[in-house]
Amino acid sequence: MIIKNSISNPLKMVVSGVILDLDGTLLHTDGIVNDVLKSFLGKYGKQWDGREALRISGKTPYESAAVIIEDYGLPCSSAELMSQISPLFAERWCNIKALPGANRLIKHFSSHRVPIALASNSSRENIESKISFHPGWKDSFSVIIGGDEVTAAKPSPEIFLESAKRLNLEPSSCLVIEDSVPGVAAGKAAGMKVVAVPSLPKKSHLYSSADEVINSLLDFQPQKWGLPPFEDWVENTLPINPWYIGGPVVKGYGRGSKVLGIPTANLSTEGYSDVLSEHPSGVYFGWAGVSTRGIFKMVMSIGWNPFFDNAEKTIEPWLLHDFDDDFYGEDLRLVVVGYIRPEANFPSLESLIAKIQEDGRIAERALDLPLYSKYRNDQYLKQHDA
């Protein structure tokens, strides 16, 4: 996490309202964009390369269309591409999930009467359709503005300046939360505070103009901006909507974590790419069922292990129990019930290990709370019929 504003100047940090971006910030749109572009480009005999995602992130639909036509040398105009692709997107909107922490954030601002605006490069009509599938969202925003309601899209500051005006706030009293590089640029150009929540991994260096870069909305701290703090953390843990993942235990990177006292039973992520991309990297905890052995407390990391800078996003649960032997190949089922912290880098292996040990103690204690212990009996942990 990067904080550029000086703590010694707290008044600079105080805001009265928040302007939120939609796609990639509140909604997990990436998966759908990937699916649609993959099937669309397939028809032209081309293959969608996920790496293009950064080139269209934060762009208007029309700008994105132009980028795709150019990069793939498609024999059509932007308008033609848009008319072919729009229906493919429209039929998927009912399935776009809220990003972890989005509902919590919107409810928090609503209940504390913090005025919020929604400002997206997407058209007003599309914004309305997308949010209609998320109960309570529409009424929580005092202002909603689409890219078609201003003359210049982000990175122009116009959409944010117009949002501030309609919120009756000075730009300097507004905080923008954005996942895209053009969105961050627009917020800064508008003279606002900006928190970046990059939706693409390992790209935080592109967001250096933001006042703070956080890993996911779960890490947002309203009190840093003079707003009411969240009150839902319990003993250093954040309860989340439980989610489930399971499969055979596979070989990990073999870094001798057992030697370090922290064996992690890596899960095969095959068939779980959606679950994996939906959940921000970080340290989570919950319950683990191992087919022949029983149910155990576990704490896990999801992500790229910044200390080792892995190429793949992995899921590595450490079961808080001493086993006599290994269980490679066995079916492992997890119910993930809470969040502890974002993944971090560390100056030494010792400090990484000390932090993981602390995560273990936090999880060990928290899992005895009724709030979390009830999931020990979840049927999913026992169904080893895969």
Ligand code: ADP
């Ligand atoms: P790898 O790099 O292959 O994951 P590790 O050193 O992390 O190697 O060891 C993980 C393996 O150790 C697991 O796959 C599992 O079979 C075994 N194991 C033994 N005790 C535990 C435990 N408490 N938690 C997780 N895995 C354990």
Ligand code: RBF
């Ligand atoms: N790796 C990191 O680089 N940064 C982390 O913050 C981090 N946190 C972890 C937390 C837990 C609970 C576990 C089990 C692992 C974590 N790891 C992290 C992964 C660690 O680097 C990996 O398991 C090594 O292989 C352990 O030696």
Ligand code: MG
């Ligand atoms: Mg491992």
